Amino acid sequence: MPIYEYYCTDCRQRVSLFYRTITAAIETEPVCPRCDGENLRRLISRVAVLRSEETRLDALADPSMFSGLDEDDPKAMGRMMRQMSNEMGEEMDDPEFNEVIDRLESGQAPEDIEKAMPDLAGGEPGGMNDLGV
Numbered sequence: 001m002p003i004y005e006y007y008c009t010d011c012r013q014r015v016s017l018f019y020r021t022i023t024a025a026i027e028t029e030p031v032c033p034r035c036d037g038e039n040l041r042r043l044i045s046r047v048a049v050l051r052s053e054e055t056r057l058d059a060l061a062d063p064s065m066f067s068g069l070d071e072d073d074p075k076a077m078g079r080m081m082r083q084m085s086n087e088m089g090e091e092m093d094d095p096e097f098n099e100v101i102d103r104l105e106s107g108q109a110p111e112d113i114e115k116a117m118p119d120l121a122g123g124e125p126g127g128m129n130d131l132g133v
């Protein structure tokens, strides 16, 4: 059962919505269960959901995927990149990239990671530069 997390801009709460099917999740306009507001912003789901290739690409192209992202929060960034990595599958199964995620998730600042991993600045395939980060 797909679970999506949203941030309601009306009541300023983080809410989780459960859908019976993935299709329902895509087609249904999210409504806040607390205040019935419709101004929900999708956060990155913590639940892995298997999706078809097509929806996967849609999800990646969907800017709302990043709307809950706090760029000053390395852990949030790490989670986002982990999510992206999961979405992309083996294309991004790169040891260096995974190390960056690990460091972000442990709360390390991106600048410190760049210092610790100087190769990243060289634009290596799979490096942070490829992500436009």
Ligand SMILES: [Zn+2]
Residues within 6 Å of the ligand: 008, 009, 010, 011, 012, 013, 032, 033, 034, 035, 036, 037
């Ligand atoms: Zn609300």
